[in-house]
Amino acid sequence: MLGWTDQRPLATLLPEAEAKKITSAFGYRTAGELLLHFPRTWSHHGSGVSLDGATEGEQVTIVGIVTYANTTFTRSGKKLTKIVVEFGASHAGATFFNSVVAQRQLTVGKAVMLSGKVKYFQGRAEISHPAFIVLPEAGEKPKKAVGTLRELSAYGSASQLEELLSSLEYIPIYPAKKGVTAWSLLGAMSHVLDQTPPIPEPLDQVPSGLVSFDEALRLIHHPDSRGQQPAIDRIKYNEALSLALVMALRRADAQSYRAPVLPASEEGVRAEFLRNLPFELTAGQRKVIADIAQDLAQPHPMQRLLQGEVGSGKTVVALIAMLQAIDAGCQCALLAPTEVLAVQHARDLTQLLIDAGLPTNVVALTGSMSTATRKKALLDIMSGQADIVVGTHALIQESVEFFDLGLVVVDEQHRFGVEQRDMLRGKGSHDRTPHQLVMTATPIPRTVAMTSFADLAVSALHELPAGRQEIQTSVVPEFKPEWVARAWERIREEVAAGRQAFVVCPRIEGEGGVEETFDYLRTQIFPELNVAMLHGRMPAEEKDAIMADFAAGGIDILVATTVIEVGINVPNASVMYIREAHSFGVSQLHQLRGRVGRGEYKSLCLLHTTMEPGTPSVQRLFDVAATSDGFGLAELDLRTRQEGDVLGTAQSGTKRRVRLLSLLSDRALIERANADATALVARNRSLAEHLVSDIEGQDYLEKS
Numbered sequence: 183m184l185g186w187t188d189q190r191p192l193a194t195l196l197p198e199a200e201a202k203k204i205t206s207a208f209g210y211r212t213a214g215e216l217l218l219h220f221p222r223t224w225s226h227h228g229s230g231v232s233l234d235g236a237t238e239g240e241q242v243t244i245v246g247i248v249t250y251a252n253t254t255f256t257r258s259g260k261k262l263t264k265i266v267v268e269f270g271a272s273h274a275g276a277t278f279f280n281s282v283v284a285q286r287q288l289t290v291g292k293a294v295m296l297s298g299k300v301k302y303f304q305g306r307a308e309i310s311h312p313a314f315i316v317l318p319e320a321g322e323k324p325k326k327a328v329g330t331l332r333e334l335s336a337y338g339s340a341s342q343l344e345e346l347l348s349s350l351e352y353i354p355i356y357p358a359k360k361g362v363t364a365w366s367l368l369g370a371m372s373h374v375l376d377q378t379p380p381i382p383e384p385l386d387q388v389p390s391g392l393v394s395f396d397e398a399l400r401l402i403h404h405p406d407s408r409g410q411q412p413a414i415d416r417i418k419y420n421e422a423l424s425l426a427l428v429m430a431l432r433r434a435d436a437q438s439y440r441a442p443v444l445p446a447s448e449e450g451v452r453a454e455f456l457r458n459l460p461f462e463l464t465a466g467q468r469k470v471i472a473d474i475a476q477d478l479a480q481p482h483p484m485q486r487l488l489q490g491e492v493g494s495g496k497t498v499v500a501l502i503a504m505l506q507a508i509d510a511g512c513q514c515a516l517l518a519p520t521e522v523l524a525v526q527h528a529r530d531l532t533q534l535l536i537d538a539g540l541p542t543n544v545v546a547l548t549g550s551m552s553t554a555t556r557k558k559a560l561l562d563i564m565s566g567q568a569d570i571v572v573g574t575h576a577l578i579q580e581s582v583e584f585f586d587l588g589l590v591v592v593d594e595q596h597r598f599g600v601e602q603r604d605m606l607r608g609k610g611s612h613d614r615t616p617h618q619l620v621m622t623a624t625p626i627p628r629t630v631a632m633t634s635f636a637d638l639a640v641s642a643l644h645e646l647p648a649g650r651q652e653i654q655t656s657v658v659p660e661f662k663p664e665w666v667a668r669a670w671e672r673i674r675e676e677v678a679a680g681r682q683a684f685v686v687c688p689r690i691e692g693e694g695g696v697e698e699t700f701d702y703l704r705t706q707i708f709p710e711l712n713v714a715m716l717h718g719r720m721p722a723e724e725k726d727a728i729m730a731d732f733a734a735g736g737i738d739i740l741v742a743t744t745v746i747e748v749g750i751n752v753p754n755a756s757v758m759y760i761r762e763a764h765s766f767g768v769s770q771l772h773q774l775r776g777r778v779g780r781g782e783y784k785s786l787c788l789l790h791t792t793m794e795p796g797t798p799s800v801q802r803l804f805d806v807a808a809t810s811d812g813f814g815l816a817e818l819d820l821r822t823r824q825e826g827d828v829l830g831t832a833q834s835g836t837k838r839r840v841r842l843l844s845l846l847s848d849r850a851l852i853e854r855a856n857a858d859a860t861a862l863v864a865r866n867r868s869l870a871e872h873l874v875s876d877i878e879g880q881d882y883l884e885k886s
């Protein structure tokens with residue numbers, strides 16, 4: 183971690199059997215790995231440690247007071263000991279068969295630590311045959327080893343551990359696994375720490391207001407009277423700094439790459455396009471366009487992220503940027519996540535250019551093109567005839583030869599990882615790196631942006647163009663059949679008024695899937711209407727044909743998977759029905775519903791759910807229905823999803839390096855680490871590189 187490793191094999195530090203158990207349970211082989219196994223929580227003077235919402239079957243460790251103990255015999259003559267342990271306001275039961283030790287030691291009033299698999303019986307937590315340890319009372323003389331304490335005797339003498347337990351003001355509770363209890367980890371950890379000489383501070387100075395790394399690593403396992411917080415603060419800082427340093431180094435690197443200089447010109451297609459725009463640009467659009475104009479005029483590659491609400495008009499911004507590159511004699515590539523979208527983008531861009539009276543030279547390159555068309559397209563790209571090339575990521579990955587690529591726009595890319603950003607290096611002529619504009623409609627919460635996208639400049643479009651219609655969103659619970667019927671009725675009314683509808687399903691096959699829903703709607707609900715389906719497994723030509731037909735108004739209702747999530751622009755579509763909406767994320771729902779309300783018509787989004795009322799899943803749907811602010815919903819998304827997922831999507835490598843840092847609550851610390859990282863890279867670049875040398879190249883593999 184951040185300039186510190188400890189490669190001493192566990193087998194040389196712990197009794198062989200203990201080391202083996204730890205390796206097979208957790209995979210740890212070195213002291214460094216073990217010492218980074220932090221406690222889940224700490225029990226202050228044996229105060230209660232609860233189950234913490236553990237799920238059925240999970241291995242848990244609790245600390246509490248025995249409030250009931252009774253031993254009886256079962257009908258088959260087995261001795262059965264039942265106890266109840268209280269911790270704070272709740273309690274758990276535990277049972278033991280034929281355990282004399284349990285019967286003797288677990289008496290009312292004793293403070294105990296139990297570890298085992300939890301089961302729930304009518305809402306009550308039960309641990310069957312847990313491993314346990316009776317905690318010595320503060321100041322109590324260590325007793326002779328008995329019962330389960332024997333396993334601790336591996337570390338010299340068991341009374342040594344009893345001594346440790348009675349001397350610790352805070353008892354660390356480690357995440358345990360079958361075969362390795364929380365207290366055997368406590369023993370192992372103390373044993374390894376005792377044999378660890380002071381660790382020199384890995385940074386060039388101890389960060390002000392924080393403890394040294396050596397102190398932090400010892401304190402987190404054995405907090406003194408200050409408690410665990412100083413240790414947590416320092417270790418979180420290390421985690422934040424390691425994320426920040428990678429980004430700070432990337433920012434510094436970007437300055438060393440050369441890009442074509444593409445200044446905006448008063449003459450040319452960009453100026454002409456701006457003059458002929460059929461609408462007023464929003465203030466936000468004007469600001470972003472000006473920022474991009476400046477970036478493109480620099481000799482270093484632009485790395486800009488444009489976040490904008492669905493429908494906020496990102497395409498026009500991108501096109502104006504592309505026209506600036508074209509005026510300067512370069513080609514542009516627009517990358518879409520799917521071929522359907524690439525084709526649609528090519529069509530939309532061509533239309534915008536035709537409307538502005540400009541000669542069009544947009545070329546789409548997709549896998550489903552005929553060989554002849556593809557050959558012609560490739561030739562146009564190589565010769566420089568094609569100004570704008572639209573395709574998927576394969577455009578870059580398959581190393582299509584551009585004559586002179588100056589700008590790459592990546593549209594609607596939620597998972598545009600560092601690796602993909604790097605792929606463009608040297609792709610321009612004379613080994614220059616093209617400028618890059620990444621656009622997303624899923625706002626990235628600020629802390630995520632700071633940890634995973636801090637090498638990009640960020641612009642945001644908060645406002646929608648004037649005159650945009652609001653989207654009214656309602657929840658349609660399955661358990662109210664009349665609401666479901668009313669939802670279908672609303673779709674019929676919209677179609678009768680000349681509009682079109684999307685019905686989105688969470689899967690293709692099976693119950694509630696696209697195929698089934700398509701059949702049901704076509705035969706049972708809307709036999710008189712034109713219903714079609716669209717999903718990712720259909721052949722590309724068929725998908726293109728259906729999209730084109732829908733865009734032209736030939737299809738009334740399109741039943742689809744989330745293939746329509748990104749970028750599809752059909753202004754006549756005014757209603758969307760999302761089946762089992764609870765199975766989608768908050769931001770995804772917002773993104774989906776942005777496919778309606780894009781024209782002059784008041785629009786409607788219906789969130790169907792099969793979940794019970796009052797559940798968190800249904801509450802989330804009501805939250806989505808109540809707000810139209812994508813940025814607010816992105817924060818909500820961050821709060822309701824597992825942080826690991828958020829990091830996992832944003833950047834797979836981050837997850838493994840972040841154990842304690844929270845993207846939700848540690849914003850101030852993340853900000854400080856970012857500033858410190860920038861300063862450190864400027865002050866001592868080789869140290870900065872050394873500190874993250876164990877990360878780069880292995881953790882940053884983004885899979886999309």
Ligand code: ADP
Pocket residue numbers: 461462463464467490491492493494495496497498623647648749751780
């Ligand atoms: P998104 O940001 O979701 O990609 P689009 O770029 O597809 O949004 O824009 C949605 C629609 O709004 C398009 O039809 C576009 O032509 C139109 N549009 C863009 N900017 C403006 C504006 N300033 N005023 C009016 N309409 C606009």
Ligand code: MG
Pocket residue numbers: 496497594749
């Ligand atoms: Mg778009």
